[in-house]
Amino acid sequence: MANWIKKGLLFKTADHQQGDWMQEFAQAPCVVVRDDTVRVYFSTRPKPDSGLYVSYSGFADLDRADLFKVKKVSAKPILSLGKLGTFDEFGTYPVSVVKNDEGKYVCYYAGWTRCSSVPFNVAIGMGISNDDGETFTKIGDGPVLSYSLDEPFVLSGPKIRRFNNLWCLWYIAGKKWIMVNGKPEPVYKIRMATSSDGINWKKENRDLIETRVADEAQASSDVFYKDGKYHMFFCYRYGANYRGKEFGYRIGYACSDDMYNWTRMDEKVGIDVSSDGWDGEMISYPHVFELDGKIHMFYLGNQVGKEGFGLATLEEGTLV
């Protein structure tokens, strides 16, 4: 069983506000390790406008030797919001970054639009950076991975990896909208697609992770390779009344030999909500990365990252 040692809330959005676009939230952290720094991309929001949020993505550069030292925060969003009527007009969240063969950073992000019968729909877009990851230019006004027969709506939470010359994208796809107290709530599951070029994708078209709780929604399928196995940390919640402790997000774990077939083993995840504090009600959106011989996890606490994100470090030799 993994043993994660919690180090506390690392990035507090309130301490780093930028312009009007970074006011609350630091969600879905994703790391790029650089020479002297660890760059963490995350998603953030302005104050809500008539109760509705838009979301942007930015980054923070952390000192590689002491992750709690924030050396720089992006002054502007890494991606613009989409044009009128396009899939990402109201949000670019979350984002996942990797290098392509030419050494350029490429990002996959979830674009948000607003609907009338349900609050939103989401599809996955792609951007390429020409300035070393400071900003990204979209490859088009439309999505690179969108709705299909078996994935009808809410394609979100992209996590891009490159294994064995293959581009691998883990993401979530909506299964159904359920009505809870007169309000539509989405149920979504972890999915996967592969590509030889990062643009044309072949969907696996099946749920990768078995469901354990009622109308379970799964997110943040974060995969890394270690000791001959693929490890996935992800989060899950109940379908209804999930904005509190009882039915809110927890972190789960699954393991695979081939990255296609997964065995869920939440009992080995080794991290849970704290008895109180910033992560005392829920924990979610894990991102696991290796740095200088150690394995770390960034994750979100209460209200899905409204305050910021925190750090946990794996006790050596306890990875499942």
Place this chain on the structure above:
Amino acid sequence: MMHWKKLGQIFNPLDHDLGGNCEYFAQSPQTLVLKDRVRVYFSTRESQEHGMFVSKIRYVDFKKDFSSIIEVANHDVLPLGELGTFDEHGIFPINPLRVGDKIYAYTCGWSRRESVPVETSTGLVQSNDDGKTFSRIGLGPVFSASPAEPVLVGDSFVQAYNGSYHMFYIFGQRWKESTLTEPPARVYKIAQAWSDDGITWERNDGKAIIADVLNEDECQALPTVLKISERYHMYFCFREATDFRKNPSRGYRLGYAYSDDLKDWTRADELAGIAKSKSGWDNEMMCYPHIFEVDGEAYLLYNGNEFGRFGFGLAKLNMN
């Protein structure tokens, strides 16, 4: 030059019971030829609260020489999509396709948005009762937005030629911002895709195949193709992007293009051989054409004034 003989308005929805509270509109007639009849599908409108409406599919069966009506369907040929899906708020149009002894149809599904009125995608459905009813193959679309075709993919018309499937369809290039007198205005173009199985489609992303004759904001819709001898003939409708609803000089009219290789299309509206009448039901507008063959004769169905509020008419090709 094509030579068409107009046979006049052959179906007015006000003369028939269409079920529900459907009254006006019989839009985008498209045919399935059966043993003893020609089944013509169309979209009518059911009104909902707050002045909104949804488009629903009906059909009318004609004798094969169109001398009389055999039957008019007043049931839902295809139910609307579930909460949050792409075809929740309407299906318009539907394009039936016989493949061996099976009957499929490609649909254009509508769902409402907040910043713009609507988004569309192409669906795929199947019938097991000679086209009386259809059911979905999946909850989601079979063909939707892509990086260079960001919005409003729809109006799919599919034919099998030389062992593979060819789809002619439209995609939205962009939405123009609203003005004092105009709501947001869409700009869409005709494109082409290819498939071996009718499900996985390849496209030249963002490539419009029909040259504009008005200006870059020209809106092109509803391509329909018929092979006669060795030439492929395409009809479609086109209009200005704004002030097209009540201004006949800017509204829909029919366009024409031809190809001998299914790749390069030559636009030649002057060879269309059909135009608005001087008076009567199609003197202000012509739109949503459908060309097809029955018993060795080629026909053209189309809508007239007010986008088909009062039904559709027929023309017959002079084959000499």
